[in-house]
Amino acid sequence: MKPEDFTVEAAVNGNLSLADLRxxxxxxxxxxxxxxxxxxPQLAENFLxxxxLALIDDEDVMQLYEAxxxxxxxxxxxxxxxxSLETRGAARCAELVRQAAAVYARRGLLR
Structure with a gap:
């Protein structure tokens, strides 16, 4: 799509998909x-x-959020x-999960 195709009308009419907005x-x-x-630097890390995550399927991202x-x-x-994240080339996200797991274990937040 061309930039001029991204309009409110296109969104309302269903002519834009989530993939178009990624x-x-x-x-x-x-x-x-x-x-x-x-x-x-913290915002920079978030962008990275x-x-x-932009390369990962939306369903998998939602499962990550839930997990x-x-x-x-x-x-x-x-x-x-x-x-799984590391295998997909998402090393930064994998590191975030590793850190979260350590904190969750320490604080009794694991299932």
């Missing part, structure tokens, strides 16, 4: 550079994780999720 990983990576240069809610996953389930 952020491009390169754009998100560029935003990370801008954030880093602007002195916001988003760039990884990371407290008391929803076991340590083994989070480790499997971490491995």
């Amino acid at each position: 952020m491009d990983p390169a754009t998100l990576a560029h935003q990370a550079v801008v954030a880093e240069e602007g002195g916001n 994780r988003a760039a990884e 990371l809610r407290p008391h929803r996953s076991t340590a083994a389930e989070l480790e499997a999720l971490r491995t």
Whole structure:
């Protein structure tokens, strides 16, 4: 689609899909550079994780979100999720899951 095709009318008429609205990983990576240069490394890291997630199926992203809610996953389930993300090239997201699993274990938030 061309940029001029992205209109409110196109959205209302159902001519846009979620795939049409998905952020491009390169754009998100560029935003990370801008954030880093602007002195916001935490935001930069968030953009880089988003760039990884942009390549993952929406259903899988929602499952990731659900798995990371407290008391929803076991340590083994989070480790499997971490491995899956790493295998897909989402190393930053995998590291976030590893950190979450460690905190959840320490705070009694695992299932």
